[in-house]
Amino acid sequence: MTEKRSRPPKRLLLLGCGGFVGSHLVDRLLAETEDFVVGFDPCTTKVATHLQNPRFQMHAKYLQQGWDDGTLEKAIEEADVVINLAAICNPSDYNTRPRVVIQSNFTDVLPVLDRCAELGKWLIQYSTSEVYGRTLSSYVKGDQYKDPDLYVQEEEDTPMLMGPIQNQRWSYATAKQLLERYTYALHDEFDMPYTIIRPYNFFGPRMDYIPGRDGEGVPRVLACFMAALLDGKPLELVDGGEALRVITSIHDAIDSVMLMLDKPEGAKNQIFNIGNSGNELHIYELAEKMRKVYAEVSGDDRFLEHPINTVTAEAFYGPGYEDCDRRVPDISRAWRQLGWAPSRSIDEILRETVSYYYNLYGPGGSATNRYETSY
């Protein structure tokens, strides 16, 4: 039996409750609080186990649909807190359908923001570490990350550097940045309480989709590597996998928002980096670790030598892709304001996640048909 948190129950509105982060948040809220959770998301699969819970009300629709039929406006009016997770957030979309990316991350959210401001609702807005763009170090020839001031990302200090318009990779980051600026402007003008969360590569079960199993397209790196291992195909390193990322457990990530809800006085009117810089690695190192963990989980040592190829960014994503070179978060604010610090190691995260997908989609896995999942 999970111990309940001691704070008074709230009525929460979760936009994008059926995605990776949203579904983990619903799990935890229903288990650890007496909150009533209202969710909007066109997809119910990842929250299917909660659909009969009397403290969960699901609207299986896009934000735009909810806005058109009045259900979303009513839900905002009734909510104590609005948490927005709705987004298209796969880099393969950013340069191939940038108009839709900008709409889903900015335009579609505007009426929600305006209504929150009119009603003085506390808005918790999920943004992205991508708003920082590339590091200053990446523009300084020969720097090679000698000076942390040129690459460590601090919420109120670090500039936001992005490539030219033709590099449409930045459609997502700029839409999120504008969303942050609009949120801040509403706070400034109308005193709307807000919290902005900038996630750093959250990893865990239920992330994205596995092509050929529960979706089609090019997901983020974890799901790409998982699919390749399950299908016996080479892992593909974009531009040699030189880019650096910090990998953060979804459980650590959910801890941070649970603390925000527990401690509104520490969370309101703040921007938080949420990431685990103890888990920094190059993407080529991630590929090597994943095949090692897959070999352990499957008990098949042949995966220790599973092929890893390199591919150009243009061949993998098409024209207009430009990578974030490195993302190292300063998380001192989350510690100071909330008492939050991540604790799960990269090995722990990969073990949990690879096991989850292997048990679902590996040989003898519980999902036997395409598009069948056991969530």
Ligand code: UGA
């Ligand atoms: C992601 C997304 O933009 C956002 O969803 C999000 O805000 C953020 O980062 C996050 O997850 O916190 P990115 O980390 O670039 O951006 O996305 P991934 O697809 O996970 O790619 C990570 C790195 O792996 C990139 O350098 C990419 O080029 C590389 N990659 C990806 C490969 O080498 N091989 C692949 O098969 C896929």
